[in-house]
Amino acid sequence: MEHFDASLSTYFKALLGPRDTRVKGWFLLDNYIPTFVCSVIYLLIVWLGPKYMKNKQPFSCRGILVVYNLGLTLLSLYMFCELVTGVWQGSYNFFCQGTRNAGESDMKIIHVLWWYYFSKLIEFMDTFFFILRKNNHQITVLHVYHHATMFNIWWFVMNWVPCGHCSVCADNHSDQLWGHLAMFVPSWLVVFPDRIHDFPDCSLHELLHDLQQEGSLSEERPPEGPPERVCDCRKRTHQQLFFPGKQCEAKEATEGLKWQSR
Known part of the structure; x- marks a missing residue:
C-alpha cells in the first residue's frame, strides 16, 4: 500500500507540480487512498443498499435526521461566515487572487476549506438516508455523481490550491446552508407531530x-x-x-x- 501511495504521489507531482506544504500532515490529506476508498465504499452502498432494503420495512430515521440536518446547517453557517470574514480581512481580489498573498488570512481560509472538504464526506449520509427510507427515486445519477466527485475534487484542491480563488468557489455554497435548513424545519415537525395535532x-x-x-x-x-x-x-x-x-x-x-x- 505504501508503494502504491508513493507511485501515486510521484504521478500527481509530475502532472500537477509540488503540493502545498501548508496542509502537510492534515487529516486525510497526506495521501489520496483514504479519499478514494471512501468514495468506492459510497458507490458500493449506493449499488447494494437498495437491493438489501428491497424486502425490508423502511426506516423513518426521524430523530437522527433532525440532528444531522441541524449539524450540517450550523457547519455551513460557520463556514460561510468564516469565508466571508477571511476574504474581507485579506482584501481578496475577485479578479486575480494568489494563494500566498494574504498571510494569516490565507491560513484562515485553508482551515475553513478543510472543513468544506470534510463536509463532503459527511454528506454521503444524504444518500444513505434515502436508502434506509426507501426513497430510491431521489437517488439520481446527478445526485450520486455530485457526491462521489466533490469529495475527490476537493482533495486535489486542498493539496494544490487550498486558498485564493478556491475560497470564492466554496463561498458560493450558501444554497447548501439554505438546503439543510429547509430540510431541518420539516424534519422538526415530523419529530414533534403533537404540535401539529393542536390544529x-x-x-x-x-x-x-x-x-x-x-x-x-x-x-x-x-x-x-x-x-x-x-x-x-x-x-x-x-x-x-x-x-x-x-x-x-x-x-x-x-x-x-x-x-x-x-
Whole structure:
C-alpha cells in the first residue's frame, strides 16, 4: 500500500507540480487512498443498499435526521461566515487572487476549506438516508455523481490550491446552508407531530370551505363519498406523513378498491 501511495504521489507531482506544504500532515490529506476508498465504499452502498432494503420495512430515521440536518446547517453557517470574514480581512481580489498573498488570512481560509472538504464526506449520509427510507427515486445519477466527485475534487484542491480563488468557489455554497435548513424545519415537525395535532381536527374540504368564506380561495368542490371514507383517507394520509414505514392494512386496501369501483 505504501508503494502504491508513493507511485501515486510521484504521478500527481509530475502532472500537477509540488503540493502545498501548508496542509502537510492534515487529516486525510497526506495521501489520496483514504479519499478514494471512501468514495468506492459510497458507490458500493449506493449499488447494494437498495437491493438489501428491497424486502425490508423502511426506516423513518426521524430523530437522527433532525440532528444531522441541524449539524450540517450550523457547519455551513460557520463556514460561510468564516469565508466571508477571511476574504474581507485579506482584501481578496475577485479578479486575480494568489494563494500566498494574504498571510494569516490565507491560513484562515485553508482551515475553513478543510472543513468544506470534510463536509463532503459527511454528506454521503444524504444518500444513505434515502436508502434506509426507501426513497430510491431521489437517488439520481446527478445526485450520486455530485457526491462521489466533490469529495475527490476537493482533495486535489486542498493539496494544490487550498486558498485564493478556491475560497470564492466554496463561498458560493450558501444554497447548501439554505438546503439543510429547509430540510431541518420539516424534519422538526415530523419529530414533534403533537404540535401539529393542536390544529383543529377537521376534514380538508371543511378547511377549504372556511378559507373560501374568508375570501382567500375560490369555491372548492368537497370530496365525494361517505363521511367514513373521508375519515379513513385522513387517517391513512396522517400515517404516511408521520409513519412512512407503516404499510396499509389489507382490509383498508380492499375497501379502497371497492369504493373506487363504484
